[in-house]
Amino acid sequence: MTPDNPSGAGLSPASEAELAALIAERFAARLPLRIAGGGTRVETGAVPGELMSTAAIGGVVTYEPGEMTLIARAGTPLDQIRAMLAAEGQALAFEPADMRGVLGRNGTPTIGGVVAANASGPRRLLAGACRDHLLGVRFVDGQGRVLKNGGRVMKNVTGLDLGKLFCGAHGTLGVLTEVALKTLPHLPDRCTLGFHGVTVEEAVAIFSAALATPFEVSGAAFRDGSAWLRVEGLGPQMTYRRDRLLALLAPREAEVLDDAATLALWPELRDLAHFAGADAPLWRVLVKPSDAPAAARALQALGGEASLDWGGGLVWYCGPGTAQAVRQVAPHATLVRRGGLDGPAFPPEAPAVARLSAGLRHRFDPAGILNPGLMDS
Numbered sequence: 001m002t003p004d005n006p007s008g009a010g011l012s013p014a015s016e017a018e019l020a021a022l023i024a025e026r027f028a029a030r031l032p033l034r035i036a037g038g039g040t041r042v043e044t045g046a047v048p049g050e051l052m053s054t055a056a057i058g059g060v061v062t063y064e065p066g067e068m069t070l071i072a073r074a075g076t077p078l079d080q081i082r083a084m085l086a087a088e089g090q091a092l093a094f095e096p097a098d099m100r101g102v103l104g105r106n107g108t109p110t111i112g113g114v115v116a117a118n119a120s121g122p123r124r125l126l127a128g129a130c131r132d133h134l135l136g137v138r139f140v141d142g143q144g145r146v147l148k149n150g151g152r153v154m155k156n157v158t159g160l161d162l163g164k165l166f167c168g169a170h171g172t173l174g175v176l177t178e179v180a181l182k183t184l185p186h187l188p189d190r191c192t193l194g195f196h197g198v199t200v201e202e203a204v205a206i207f208s209a210a211l212a213t214p215f216e217v218s219g220a221a222f223r224d225g226s227a228w229l230r231v232e233g234l235g236p237q238m239t240y241r242r243d244r245l246l247a248l249l250a251p252r253e254a255e256v257l258d259d260a261a262t263l264a265l266w267p268e269l270r271d272l273a274h275f276a277g278a279d280a281p282l283w284r285v286l287v288k289p290s291d292a293p294a295a296a297r298a299l300q301a302l303g304g305e306a307s308l309d310w311g312g313g314l315v316w317y318c319g320p321g322t323a324q325a326v327r328q329v330a331p332h333a334t335l336v337r338r339g340g341l342d343g344p345a346f347p348p349e350a351p352a353v354a355r356l357s358a359g360l361r362h363r364f365d366p367a368g369i370l371n372p373g374l375m376d377s
Contacts, residue, residue: 010051016073016138016146016177019057023175023369024144032369035171037074037113040098040105042170042345043338047374054112057177065090068183069135074112074176081111085183093184094130095121098267101276103337112176118168121270122219122230125211125310127184131167138178139166142365150180165360171371173364187232191242192219192262194255195227200308201293203227206249207311208289213248215241221269223307230266269309275318280304281339285315285330298329346375 011033013019026033032049039053058075065088072081078096085091096119098109113119115137120129127133136150149162166173195206203222210217210229219230231241246254257265268274275282287295289312296306296315304319317326317333323343326333335345349357357375361368 010053012053012056014056016057016140019054019175019177020140020144020146022052022144023140023142026369027143027367030367030369032372035175035371037110037116038077038105038107040100040103040107040109041113041117041119042336042374043103046342047371049369049372052175054175054177055108055110057112058110060084061178063088065183068185069180070183071136071178071180072111073178074110074115076111078109078111078114086186089186090183091186092133092181093123093127094119094133095123095127095270096130097121097270097272099271099336102272102278102282104277111179111181115167115179115181116169116171116176122221122266122309125220125313126216126218129167131164133182133184134163134167134179135182136180137163137166137176139174139176141174142367142370146177147174148178170374172361172375173370175370187218187234189235189238190218190230190232190259190262191238192257192265193229193231193242193245193249194257195229195249195252196255197225198222198227199225199293200296200306203308204289204292204312206252207308209248210245211311213245215245217245217311219266219269220311221307221309222312223269223274228265228269230262272307272316274307275305275316278318279339280319280337281321281335281341282337283317283326283330284334284336285317286332287313287315287330289313295330299326302326302329344376 013022034047034049034051036051036053038055055075057073059073060076061071063070063084096114115130115134118130138148140146166176200222206227207220211220217229218232221228231238285295292308292312292315299306299317302319302321302325304317306315306317308315323341327347332347334347335341
């Protein structure tokens with residue numbers, strides 16, 4: 001059991017009211033809190049304060065398949081939500097990853113943790129990120145006040161959309177207690193085109209060609225010398241798009257994976273199974289897809305391995321190198337698995353952005369008690 005795992009010791013309020021009272025007490029005493037959901041998204045061991053998990057604040061509030069909207073409390077297990085949506089032929093379109101393998105955790109991923117981290121998987125390049133599907137939030141701010149923003153449908157999100165701020169803030173602005181999300185139909189058929197023995201430059205060229213078409217590629221990832229393209233949809237439509245892509249990318253030879261093989265492959269790519277079980281630091285690097293080959297080569301020169309997602313817009317690097325060395329070649333690098341490295345996990349912000357971020361944190365958490373220092377540069 002790791003120090004970050006909320007299944008161990010720590011505070012675990014069972015309701016929003018208990019959470020609000022607890023935070024109000026900590027605000028009055030200026031005592032920091034280390035916030036987590038299932039403890040499976042980010043390492044918070046270096047953050048001061050007592051661990052507090054929202055995992056006990058669970059349960060689906062309402063799910064309307066016809067309206068394609070879901071409201072769930074923050075501690076609701078992600079697997080429970082996936083199963084409930086699948087029973088109605090729906091899914092979370094942004095395909096959040098399960099990071100337990102790469103982080104060596106045994107906690108339960110929660111929907112609140114997904115939103116707090118803006119966790120978005122391979123389908124992000126087609127469907128958008130988690131924040132693009134977030135309709136509304138309820139949260140407790142750093143003074144213990146219960147606030148809400150947004151609604152159950154997109155047209156109800158008027159004024160300042162606080163959900164966009166909280167999605168990806170990792171609990172530094174407030175503690176989520178309830179989230180409203182848009183769901184989408186689960187696509188019934190799928191296949192994958194695999195191009196083997198390619199370089200990272202060739203992989204990005206394949207991705208660029210495929211993603212410039214109207215054929216709705218829903219996954220474009222590269223690892224271990226293989227570039228993968230996923231196509232999903234109704235059977236005849238999916239087959240047509242597959243054949244057009246094969247013709248476009250000829251004379252390159254492609255392996256065509258069927259539905260079952262595709263269902264097996266993409267969770268492994270999404271969850272970084274190729275980097276699971278290792279102790280080396282793991283970095284998440286955002287780049288322009290056209291810059292991905294140079295970034296991947298520069299990172300590999302440090303002595304590790306790199307893989308790509310989002311058509312090259314996301315580079316994963318696992319291996320040696322100081323934070324300074326990694327960010328020298330990849331300024332927008334976030335340290336996901338520390339592997340013994342110290343220092344800030346998140347990349348430094350430009351001065352103007354840093355001032356804005358500090359102002360927002362002071363507004364929502366004036367005493368600085370919620371995950372203090374987690375996202376500081």
